[in-house]
Amino acid sequence: MASSEEDGGGNGSVEEKENGKKRRLGAVATAWLICYNVAMTAGWLVLGIAMVRFYMQKGTHKGLFRSVQKTLKFFQTFAMLEVVHCAVVHTSVLVTGVQVSSRIFMVWFITHSIKQIQNEESVILFLVVWTVTEITRYSFYTFNLLNHLPYFIKWARYNFFIILYPVGVAGELLTIYAALPYVKKTGIFSLRLPNKYNVSFDYYYFLIVIMFSYIPLFPQLYFHMLRQRRKVLHGEVIVEKDD
Numbered sequence: 723m724a725s726s727e728e729d730g731g732g733n734g735s736v737e738e739k740e741n742g743k744k745r746r747l748g749a750v751a752t753a754w755l756i757c758y759n760v761a762m763t764a765g766w767l768v769l770g771i772a773m774v775r776f777y778m779q780k781g782t783h784k785g786l787f788r789s790v791q792k793t794l795k796f797f798q799t800f801a802m803l804e805v806v807h808c809a810v811v812h813t814s815v816l817v818t819g820v821q822v823s824s825r826i827f828m829v830w831f832i833t834h835s836i837k838q839i840q841n842e843e844s845v846i847l848f849l850v851v852w853t854v855t856e857i858t859r860y861s862f863y864t865f866n867l868l869n870h871l872p873y874f875i876k877w878a879r880y881n882f883f884i885i886l887y888p889v890g891v892a893g894e895l896l897t898i899y900a901a902l903p904y905v906k907k908t909g910i911f912s913l914r915l916p917n918k919y920n921v922s923f924d925y926y927y928f929l930i931v932i933m934f935s936y937i938p939l940f941p942q943l944y945f946h947m948l949r950q951r952r953k954v955l956h957g958e959v960i961v962e963k964d965d
């Protein structure tokens with residue numbers, strides 16, 4: 723997608739580069755994406771303001787997740803649509819799928835399901851990092867689609883992640899690690915033998931596998947963002963193989 727400096731278009735539709743050819747998003751797709759991105763920007767802004775207000779009123783992070791969880795769950799779950807958007811915005815389905823699934827997993831299968839860890843500092847760490855990131859990202863998409871992209875937002879979109887991505891990953895991994903003792907004790911989401919399915923599943927070891935999966939998966943996302951950064955900030959022509 724060309725930013726306002728390159729595209730200069732004002733017709734509201736958006737041009738996309740694909741292997742040197744220009745591809746135009748239809749007016750309907752553009753209109754939908756603008757509505758989607760505005761809603762997501764607003765949702766994450768509401769979440770961010772709610773977190774700041776909670777901390778200023780209470781002076782502690784204890785209870786913060788519980789106070790913002792409805793907004794978080796709605797907007798993070800709504801982001802699953804982005805896998806569908808890949809057909810339109812022509813970005814990597816694999817990268818988007820891994821990113822979205824990790825967030826859904828953290829929200830629903832860790833922090834929602836294991837209430838004992840909701841007040842961990844690591845939860846606040848990834849919540850704050852996610853919120854800053856998503857406000858930046860969705861406002862970037864919105865202004866880009868409107869062909870009036872302030873340079874600061876483009877700069878923030880493709881520089882903040884350099885620090886925020888590893889910090890967010892640390893918050894997620896620390897939260898999963900904090901959940902392990904409770905998972906072992908309660909046997910949540912696990913299936914012991916004997917049972918009518920004759921299948922056993924141990925969520926405790928599954929979480930350990932998930933933690934190790936960050937080692938090969940996270941670098942793929944990080945290098946994808948570095949490639950996007952070179953393309954958008956330094957005009958490198960990168961032909962992404964279709965994932």
Ligand SMILES: CCCCCCCCCCCCC[C@@H](O)CC(=O)SCCNC(=O)CCNC(=O)[C@H](O)C(C)(C)COP(=O)(O)OP(=O)(O)OC[C@H]1O[C@@H](n2cnc3c(N)ncnc32)[C@H](O)[C@@H]1OP(=O)(O)O
Nearest residue numbers: 723811813818821824827855863883886887890939940950
């Ligand atoms: C079952 C258990 C599963 C457990 C899985 C465990 C996996 C473990 C590894 C994963 C770790 C993830 C950790 C993560 O959650 C931590 C954090 O997020 S911390 C916060 C920092 N994070 C970030 O900065 C990343 C934020 N996320 C993203 O940026 C995206 O989700 C990502 C897919 C990673 C990259 O986005 P994208 O590929 O879209 O790159 P661009 O933004 O440059 O966009 C590419 C082009 O598409 C256009 N686009 C994309 N979306 C839209 C949209 N909604 N509206 C309009 N246009 C859109 C964009 O403009 C670009 O166009 P062009 O290339 O032409 O410029």
